[in-house]
Amino acid sequence: xxxxxxxxxxxxxxxxxxxxxxxxxxxxxxxxxxxxxxxxxxxxxxxxxxxxxxxxxxxxxxxxxxxxxxxxxxxxxxxxxxxxxxxxxxxxxxxxxxxxxxxxxxxxxxxxxxxxxxxxxxxxxxxxxxxxxxxxxxxxxxxxxxxxxxxxxxxxxxxxxxxxxxxxxxxxxxxxxxxxxxxxxxxxxxxxxxxxxxxxxxxxxxxxxxxxxxxxxxxxxxxxxxxxxxxxxxxxxxxxxxxxxxxxxxxxx
Numbered sequence: 001x002x003x004x005x006x007x008x009x010x011x012x013x014x015x016x017x018x019x020x021x022x023x024x025x026x027x028x029x030x031x032x033x034x035x036x037x038x039x040x041x042x043x044x045x046x047x048x049x050x051x052x053x054x055x056x057x058x059x060x061x062x063x064x065x066x067x068x069x070x071x072x073x074x075x076x077x078x079x080x081x082x083x084x085x086x087x088x089x090x091x092x093x094x095x096x097x098x099x100x101x102x103x104x105x106x107x108x109x110x111x112x113x114x115x116x117x118x119x120x121x122x123x124x125x126x127x128x129x130x131x132x133x134x135x136x137x138x139x140x141x142x143x144x145x146x147x148x149x150x151x152x153x154x155x156x157x158x159x160x161x162x163x164x165x166x167x168x169x170x171x172x173x174x175x176x177x178x179x180x181x182x183x184x185x186x187x188x189x190x191x192x193x194x195x196x197x198x199x200x201x202x203x204x205x206x207x208x209x210x211x212x213x214x215x216x217x218x219x220x221x222x223x224x225x226x227x228x229x230x231x232x233x234x235x236x237x238x239x240x241x242x243x244x245x246x247x248x249x250x251x252x253x
Contacts, residue, residue, distance in 0.1 A: 007077030053102030216241025
């Protein structure tokens with residue numbers, strides 16, 4: 001059976017995607033910074049490996065253990081909600097190191113093997129905020145929009161070798177730990193930027209109240225990733241989730 005390697009499998013979209021591909025008979029290499037955080041049930045088709053996408057030695061070690069990879073899903077990422085004025089250079093660099101440079105490093109690492117075999121698929125998970133920019137997502141959107149652009153260009157570079165590169169853009173999901181994680185990170189950085197405090201708190205509170213039926217479920221994203229992995233005719237950019245699909249339709253209208 002084909003083998004898929006998914007980054008960021010401890011929670012959210014990565015976890016649900018790993019479950020779906022396991023259920024459908026694939027071999028899954030589920031990677032995460034700390035394998036002790038694994039929530040996947042044991043399976044003969046599952047391998048859980050440590051991987052830090054910001055560390056090229058960690059990437060090389062994981063790929064050496066994983067063996068042949070037919071599909072790479074770059075899902076690992078970190079979120080951030082705050083005004084640009086209240087976001088330090090350190091935080092911006094951290095966002096790009098994981099969301100952008102980590103994604104590019106993973107793609108570079110798997111491409112030689114895929115090119116030699118003449119097949120492979122790279123799926124980069126970004127965000128629908130790149131379709132409909134939202135205030136306070138400045139740095140996060142920039143890190144994800146860079147991946148959208150990179151993926152589109154990469155697709156043209158590697159098509160000649162039988163390799164596909166596809167972007168999946170999830171919408172907002174109250175079923176992930178995004179808001180809680182972001183709030184914790186802001187506190188670690190010394191609290192909210194005072195002039196934007198009320199605005200940031202409102203955005204995080206609104207995210208916590210989102211209706212799962214009107215936004216994006218992790219299973220929605222997993223199904224779109226399945227389509228990207230298995231349908232050679234799928235488009236190069238695919239929104240995932242009710243809200244993301246609606247935003248994409250607004251732009252296309």
